Amino acid sequence: MKSLVKKIKEGISEVIFPTICVVCGMKVSASQHFVCTHCLEHKFDLANRQGKQISSDTILPEGIVLQHALWNFDKGGHLQDLLHQLKYNRLTGVGVDLGRQLGKTLLRNPFFIRAIEDQKVRLVPVPLHPKKEQKRGYNQAFYVTRGVAEVTNLHILKKQAIKRVKNTRTQTGFSLEKRRENINGAFKVQRPDLIEEAFCVIIDDVFTTGATTFELAKALRSAGSGNIAIASVAQA
Template structure:
């Protein structure tokens, strides 16, 4: 498959010559993400970016199965050691979803689960209703690290926490931007009792590629002004 982009929950941890993870220093431990690992199919540019825009802004829903196939490969690449897990797409705020008419993360997740169903044997359970976005947020692009954290703080709540207790959760989004949003979602799931959280996305924004987050200005129907970047991951 295309090159996968990975980020481990271990942050700045190093490994010994024998492959054994080294102990994290205090600073690294504090900076450790609340998820075990994040994996993306490829960088958010070129044809992959165009394909995501077709679904997200032009509402070409036939792009969802193609993106779903990519997401299915990412999920396989994560090799999550769990017999069963809850699959939770990152939710949109209700006004944004009404405006767009759908949640692109949910559409791609459904397409991926459909592809994986014949061999998954009930391993993946879609649980889109377990996470709710209770307020809208600004674009993360252009914000400082502190501003990004404050922007999403309290924006998500877990629904029916008891159903999350002890569960492995696979958090899904279309694009991993700065990681702040998925980190906040993972924190909420962990606080609700989830044992582990993994993150799977179709694309990941590489450093210095923030300009690629601008919605297309090519005649596509847009649900966001060009001054507001679509940064939901």
């Protein structure tokens, strides 16, 4: 009886407050939050269509064996707006939708499949400094990571395992040298036992120069992790 009442309530809610895609305005499926299948599959420019080991033109530091982005960033476009909604307007479901799509493309990347084979794998959302997370109310990278985990069935590293100890200024507008200086020493691994010899997949919303994710990778490697992959929704 309760399940019937629940279904009736959900049906009424769907009529009064239909869930529509924030990109195109069409109705989204029950398994999605804010972005419809058509937009996820066709609206944006794939960054790694051929499933390469590196989707950008960045040179990877030693120990980072894969850099994979879902889409190319579209300044002033729908993707930038989506990421803004995720980051600043508390639409965390957008992060889950985008994370699921990112996870699907990771599973189509042969370098990723080979890298995780017979490995202890941990998904690592790029941490926010506690003050910044408290102010925002959440870490957008975590919700992207949750979407990836739903698709790949890989485990998310426990939050207490690694901490952002340096409250860095925003990197926007910085040169590469200034970005590296700004982010240097920003992360501390507090539970090295949780990442020991693990293949760590660092997940973020946008990959630009790699300064932040490379610094996080350095902290993980210094604490005893195995090789590292970097996965992001967009690359700029």
